[in-house]
Amino acid sequence: MASISMDEVQKAFGKVIAVDHLNLDIQDGEFFTFLGPSGCGKTTTLRMIAGFYYPTKGVVRFGEKDMTRVPPEKRNTGMVFQNYALFPHMTVFENVAFGLRVRKVSKAELKERVRDVLQKVRLDPYAERQVSQLSGGQQQRVALARALVIEPEILLLDEPLSNLDAKLRDEMRSEILRLQKEYNITTIYVTHDQAEALSMSDRIAVFNVGVCHQIGTPSDIYNEPANDFVARFIGDINLWPVTIQHVQQDFLLVHIQNGEDITELTVKNTTLPDEGDQEKKLALSIRPESITVSSQERDGVNMIKGTIEEVHFFGSTIHLVVRDGELTYKVNTLNNGGATSFQVGSDAWIELPSEQMRVIPIVSGDSS
Numbered sequence: 001m002a003s004i005s006m007d008e009v010q011k012a013f014g015k016v017i018a019v020d021h022l023n024l025d026i027q028d029g030e031f032f033t034f035l036g037p038s039g040c041g042k043t044t045t046l047r048m049i050a051g052f053y054y055p056t057k058g059v060v061r062f063g064e065k066d067m068t069r070v071p072p073e074k075r076n077t078g079m080v081f082q083n084y085a086l087f088p089h090m091t092v093f094e095n096v097a098f099g100l101r102v103r104k105v106s107k108a109e110l111k112e113r114v115r116d117v118l119q120k121v122r123l124d125p126y127a128e129r130q131v132s133q134l135s136g137g138q139q140q141r142v143a144l145a146r147a148l149v150i151e152p153e154i155l156l157l158d159e160p161l162s163n164l165d166a167k168l169r170d171e172m173r174s175e176i177l178r179l180q181k182e183y184n185i186t187t188i189y190v191t192h193d194q195a196e197a198l199s200m201s202d203r204i205a206v207f208n209v210g211v212c213h214q215i216g217t218p219s220d221i222y223n224e225p226a227n228d229f230v231a232r233f234i235g236d237i238n239l240w241p242v243t244i245q246h247v248q249q250d251f252l253l254v255h256i257q258n259g260e261d262i263t264e265l266t267v268k269n270t271t272l273p274d275e276g277d278q279e280k281k282l283a284l285s286i287r288p289e290s291i292t293v294s295s296q297e298r299d300g301v302n303m304i305k306g307t308i309e310e311v312h313f314f315g316s317t318i319h320l321v322v323r324d325g326e327l328t329y330k331v332n333t334l335n336n337g338g339a340t341s342f343q344v345g346s347d348a349w350i351e352l353p354s355e356q357m358r359v360i361p362i363v364s365g366d367s368s
């Protein structure tokens, strides 16, 4: 096993800065995900860890060892590529054995190690099949077996499930997690799929345009997004430009513009961003499931009367859009029977709990 650190890493391709000022510490045995939209620098970062690219600036370490300019074959990393990169006309056995032959492992040991890993990925009955005769999911398992057979210290997975249909993807997610725990191997997983990242990872790094915006556990990232980019990229969210009117010991008084009017809300003080970030433009954020809704009149702090504009029925949950003047609120509520009283055009009382709202810096130039 190995820990990985990246210290002030930059990678430039000519004038394109693919990754900048990257600082990461990945623990031994951790399942760590790089998440972000297309072109944000995830693959470039993974390739710097694999050694396919060397950084333009900064240092990459495995444990205490400086690996910045060590070639890939001397790194002991196993990589699974998006398109699997298998040899289609070779058998499953030969594909998996390839890395061991390159490493001049004895015949007997090779046979044993390939058989063992094929069993672990549940492909032993297919050892003599040609790869071109396998399904997508089976090919994915061959790619995993090929990466694992060399007993790497670090497993690198680049969007490994993106070519599979939804059902197979679910199956392979569990399979990858099972193997990762069984081998107890430090794993880096690249994806643009937030559900995949949230459900699989110990920790996630969220990237956009070459910059890492936040590193944290799935619940940190979801519940306490560092800025509007992270908030918007992960899950659904209500976001409005906000001004802070008054800071009290426990509470902030904030204003959001509602057409010509102002909506005044009370927010728990602990959600104020760090001092440096308070210089930036700020947004108020709250998840749709954190807003409570009733079709009965209610009183209370941060209670808003609105009109239901949209109702989307999902079975276990109901998603509403509630309008008050120029502002709309996305509200997700559990279907507990009574929820059928939510009709388009009828009144609704929504409450924005003060401890569920966060004031976050706007970094993406768009807070709508």
Ligand SMILES: Nc1ncnc2c1ncn2[C@@H]1O[C@H](COP(=O)(O)OP(=O)(O)OP(=O)(O)O)[C@@H](O)[C@H]1O
Pocket: 013, 016, 017, 018, 036, 037, 038, 039, 040, 041, 042, 043, 044, 045, 192
């Ligand atoms: N070999 C290269 N030469 C020039 N530019 C590159 C090269 N590789 C990547 N880039 C650029 O660097 C940026 C980051 O690319 P990267 O492949 O790391 O993104 P990504 O997040 O993995 O995207 P995707 O999910 O689409 O694979 C992009 O702007 C890309 O065009």
